[in-house]
Amino acid sequence: xxxxxxxxxxxxxxxxxxxxxxxxxxxxxxxxxxxxxxxxxxxxxxxxxxxxxxxxxxxxxxxxxxxxxxxxxxxxxxxxxxxxxxxxxxxxxxxxxxxxxxxxxxxxxxxxxxxxxxxxxxxxxxxxxxxxxxxxxxxxxxxxxxxxxxxxxxxxxxxxxxxxxxxxxxxxxxxxxxxxxxxxxxxxxxxxxxxxxxxxx
Numbered sequence: 001x002x003x004x005x006x007x008x009x010x011x012x013x014x015x016x017x018x019x020x021x022x023x024x025x026x027x028x029x030x031x032x033x034x035x036x037x038x039x040x041x042x043x044x045x046x047x048x049x050x051x052x053x054x055x056x057x058x059x060x061x062x063x064x065x066x067x068x069x070x071x072x073x074x075x076x077x078x079x080x081x082x083x084x085x086x087x088x089x090x091x092x093x094x095x096x097x098x099x100x101x102x103x104x105x106x107x108x109x110x111x112x113x114x115x116x117x118x119x120x121x122x123x124x125x126x127x128x129x130x131x132x133x134x135x136x137x138x139x140x141x142x143x144x145x146x147x148x149x150x151x152x153x154x155x156x157x158x159x160x161x162x163x164x165x166x167x168x169x170x171x172x173x174x175x176x177x178x179x180x181x182x183x184x185x186x187x188x189x190x191x192x193x194x195x196x197x198x199x200x201x
Contacts, residue, residue: 005102019075020036024036025079026082037075044134047130049063055122055126062112063126065108082194083189086193
């Protein structure tokens with residue numbers, strides 16, 4: 001049976017609801033909760049509106065639409081972090097086409113998404129700035145969530161002397177001096193090998 005346009009609209013509504021179940025992949029670097037794609041999108045909208053107001057950009061409707069659509073392809077592609085981006089190719093054009101296909105919003109939002117991806121218009125640049133600012137806000141929020149530093153010093157005094165083996169003591173000292181992020185910051189990632197690498201030819 002052929003689907004009506006309204007059927008496709010309803011399917012689209014369900015798919016957009018899935019964004020609350022799509023985790024931002026960088027949560028694995030924090031070992032704690034981070035915002036999902038729906039939560040991220042909501043704050044991007046507000047940041048983008050504030051930026052537009054301060055930058056005297058009047059087309060708030062386009063700003064909102066662009067912020068709404070900027071990450072919806074992740075309902076099909078998932079989110080990729082700055083390491084997986086080096087190994088995985090995402091066909092976002094195919095994803096956005098399939099997501100919006102035969103919905104009442106197809107023409108309007110497909111055009112807005114393409115404009116966002118091109119980063120030529122002031123609106124697209126504002127939304128991308130908002131996207132990046134939301135990441136910084138979340139990094140600041142992550143910084144206040146951990147109470148591990150409150151426990152490390154007492155454990156150094158009470159637990160370390162009770163270790164049984166020299167190897168365990170050596171590992172303890174190495175862990176104490178280690179950076180939990182070295183495995184991904186020093187390995188192949190977007191900063192040193194990918195599209196963020198300033199020295200890449």
